[in-house]
Amino acid sequence: MTSLSRRTFAQLSALTLAASRVPSFAQSATALPTAKPVGFAAVGLGVISDIFMRACVQTPSVKVAGLVTGHPADKGSRYAAQYGLPATSVYTYETFDRIRDNPDIEAVYIGLPNSMHAEFTIRAAQAGKHVLCEKPMAISSAECRRMIDACKQANVRLMIAYRVHYDPMWQQIRTLDRSGAIGQIRGFQGGFYGIKEGVDWRLDRKLSGGGSLMDLGIYPLNAARWFAGEEPVGYTAQVTTMDHSGKFSSVEEAIEFTVKFPSGMLASAGSSYGEHGPSFLNVYGTQGELRIEPAFGYDGLKYSGTTTTGPVGASNTGRNPYEFVYEADHFAHCVRNNRTPDTAGEEGLADLLAMEAIYRAAGAPIA
């Protein structure tokens, strides 16, 4: 039963991971070619696409090659100037399909509201472009299946942007666990909590497909599934909304859920838009435990634990958008080597199936 002592933190500092870009854990694992960068069109120019584009200039494996936006005159022009693109590389949602004729654009990065993921993934595939799509993959498992089918038919790569999977610190933790360092995993607890200021598409079920679970709770859920290495078979959940201002009239503010895996492992986790709290994953084993916190933010991540060989821990000194860089590198590697991404469409589908089961268990509406 660890707690973070002053001594442990001194050790953490000594163990901090190298944040330098090259060589890195992720790159050495995927043996990335750097001959020709994969050109991306960023679809939707919100916060997340902005981060992704900033990542693109930090690695030779990818580049920003196009922009797709509902505001070509202002947002489009501004980003085109920033990334040195001609006006002809700026598209709208209406002219999107013309990316087919732009050989500089080999792939799209989908940073749109959840409800638009399926349409633009399928249109991109039909235009012959590879797809890196933000999580959640879509607003229903049915949409996920159509996306997978479309990409298969077009023979393009489809990857869901689970950035955590490509973080060297998380890979170190996963490797540690696989080595038996904490014995047999028996349980997980996790969560992702925060105060959502303002109102945006995430609070509109038609666009988001659901509330805090779809946006935040998906992180501990996905992490538990990743470590479990199998799919849940039992679900319970309760949703709640305590902010009655109308902000949460169509999606849940908060949720707490439990999932059970075939091996018997149990996980409980939650998420909220309405309360201060951590982003964390605890992994409990027969021989030790691992605590990751902050676990799901853009940077500043840390972990600590007790294992069969003593205390472990590290602080990840990588700074946002470093996870997006590793993610982009992996995607480029898969495109160049015709390889299935570690977080392919099937991974996004599995989370949607689990989230649908969680909402169903809670008696909550499903998109």
Place this chain on the structure above:
Amino acid sequence: MTSLSRRTFAQLSALTLAASRVPSFAQSATALPTAKPVGFAAVGLGVISDIFMRACVQTPSVKVAGLVTGHPADKGSRYAAQYGLPATSVYTYETFDRIRDNPDIEAVYIGLPNSMHAEFTIRAAQAGKHVLCEKPMAISSAECRRMIDACKQANVRLMIAYRVHYDPMWQQIRTLDRSGAIGQIRGFQGGFYGIKEGVDWRLDRKLSGGGSLMDLGIYPLNAARWFAGEEPVGYTAQVTTMDHSGKFSSVEEAIEFTVKFPSGMLASAGSSYGEHGPSFLNVYGTQGELRIEPAFGYDGLKYSGTTTTGPVGASNTGRNPYEFVYEADHFAHCVRNNRTPDTAGEEGLADLLAMEAIYRAAGAPIA
């Protein structure tokens, strides 16, 4: 979103609570008279009673006045010598009722297996003695009601030994929360995990009434109810057993559950006998959060948090059995002043009702 930084720990050290016995937070709150100590008979001489008796010699408010054991010749004699009691103050479960005739014994401390709590509470009440009974109060809510009725009829005090409620650090946290320091509470997460070595009555449903929930999960459940200040109305749960050696043939190894309160607050928590993990309670509010860990051990407790007025935190330097001392003081105060204990029988009953609902939600057997 706090994490325990080196700086925070420096602050914690500076803020450590005074561990000296007098004056203390708990005592000043209850204005304890010290004129005449309340004489206790310890019923059952296992680990927990041993701790309680060690606490009795650390405060003038109580004293060990009798022993009840199935092993009067060895265990009984040994403890009688240790606490300076005559052989006539050692009782067996058969001769128990004769405590009625011993004016030195004003109360009993029930440290028996859960299934024996009801019988000995009721017999003690009928012998005219006050009762301090360990948690869980009993193995069913029906038993709890009979215990409450018996004590009411005999006009004796009945207190359930929720030691956490009497810990000065927990009282400080509760006071902090009541002051609005983290705004409106919207959620809790908690747990109590460990590896149970060996086999004892806790693994025999007939004696324990249930598995890790009854023994460990009751802590975060009770703490969430305490902070919520209301009773849960919605429950979900899943139980699991991954150790198939036969050790867990009659009770669950682990459980994860969610409870919902009328206000909309959600809590999720779990417990296990089969995995390394923390004892913790996280309290999430609209303006801040509180993290207590270790939360439920016998000592070494700590908390930290972010509030409307900045970071808070403290380490409790009290050493076991300090919580039992505060608990005994409160009970003595209630006995001397004819006052209802803060954790009366109704508190134990409420936890049993909640645990029955949790087991029911899990489709698990109920005692």
